Amino acid sequence: MGRFSARAIVLGLAAPLGALVFSALICAFILMVTDHSPIETVDAMSAAAQRPRTLVNSLNTATTYYLAAVAVAVGFKMKLFNIGVDGQYRLAAMLSATLAGAAFMDSLPSFLRITMTILAAMLVGAAWSGLAALLKVTRGVSEVISTIMLNAIATYLVSYLLNPARLAQNVPGSNNISTRPITEGGRVDGLVVTGSTSKIFALVFLAVAVGFLYWFVLTRTRFGFELKTTGLSESAAVASGVSVKKMVVYSMLISGAVAGLVGMPQLLGASYSYALDFPAGIGFTGIAVALLGRNHPVGMAVAALLWGFLDNTANSLDVAGVPREIVLIMQGVIVLSVVVAYELIRRYRVRAEQHEVGRALGRTKTLEEVSS
Structure with a gap:
């Protein structure tokens, strides 16, 4: 067949x-x-879907969901359950926002500033997931347990650092606290859509590139073959000369690096700082999107768009009394x-x-x- x-x-x-x-x-x-009425519910969601602002926000939401799903899918290919994507991206977003908003960054070229911010986020995400990989290969600790605990640690670490006495400052005119705002040169301007006050995250192209690299590495490289082989059968991988421990570390590092990118579209394209109201819980949504998309780059993209659409049409249901x-x-x-x-x-x-x-x-x- x-x-x-x-x-x-x-x-x-x-x-x-x-x-x-x-x-x-x-x-x-x-x-x-x-x-x-189910019919009225469908009508309300259909009416919301016809508004450009809803479509733009759905695509923006789907962009972050897709990056989270790819991060989870990399682990799934190795039969690793990286539940720590949520903590990895929030810690990465907060620390990279601190770097991007630092005073010395204002004198650097825009491209260099944006590149440094993205790389910093990837390094932080990889380092945080690397802790779980280290515990697994040296002490046999399940990545499920370690990543759950690291999520909690990341939450409290972010809360500790997001303080005016440390890496944050008070937002004028509100009770909010955030990192120093990223100035114009460190931002990534979005794409204008007629009829919408919101802009499409320009880093949607970064998500597309990540999806392509994910597909290319898994299907066209020796590393991808070894990663999938190890996930299917560790004994077969060992017989082929593949180090299972190395593959665990590599896959967790890559998963964490991609997780570090989850907060970048929002940080560089909309909020321009990490504050108390920075989006949370995206990592857990990524698990659902990866499952629905069967860890396939195109399938996850469709699932992310569906999830983004459902999230952004929910408000229209209140108006319809649903x-x-x-x-x-x-x-x-x-x-x-x-x-x-x-x-x-x-x-x-x-x-x-x-x-x-x-x-x-x-x-x-x-x-x-x-x-x-």
Whole structure:
């Protein structure tokens, strides 16, 4: 059976599409039980989708979700569960914002300032995830446990450093606290869209580049082959001369480096500083997006756009008298449904392959009997 046969394509699309349909049916049932019209809900979301501002904000949200999903997917390919993306990107955003807003940066060329900020974020994210990798290869600590703990440590570390006595300052005219604002030369101006007061993050192209590199490294390089091989079977990797411990460290470092980029579109394209209200929780959304997109660069992009659209149309439901929490219910049902659907599809695929092998063996035996 060819890699891109009709059945393979159908099976590949069955899980995510089935999860979406099932979640829509569940949400429709909940709406009817609570005396809300599913049709009015769809109309409200469709009306919101026609506004340029909603589309721009959905794309911007999807950009950060996509980067988080790629960071998670790198670990998934090695059968590593990097739950620490959230702490990695927030610590990286805060420290890189401090660097970008430093007084000495004002005298540097704009391209150099932006490059230094992005590289600093990647290094911080890689270093923070590297701690989990070090604990795993030296002490056998599960990356699930260590990254959860590192998330908590990162949260308190950011809170400690985000203080006027340390790396932050009071925002004039408010009770907010933030790092020193990034001046004009260190910002990345967005793309103007007619009819919208918001701009598209210019770093959406960075997300596209990250997705391409993710695909290229995994499918066109020896390192990507070794990474996937190690994830599928450590014993086979060892037999091939691959160091499992090195691959664990490399994959966690790459995952952390990509995680460090998650906050860059918001930092350099909108907020221009790290404050108390800087977006949080994106790392956990990245897990859902990676699962829904099956760790494929295109699949994760579609899932990120869907998640971004749902998030940014939730407010329109309040206007229509529909609880916006229905969006959260839909997202949760999608995640649960897609996990179950993938398992069902996997079992079906295994049985189908077994039947094909059985038929092939039967044909071979028949030919041998005829020839004899």
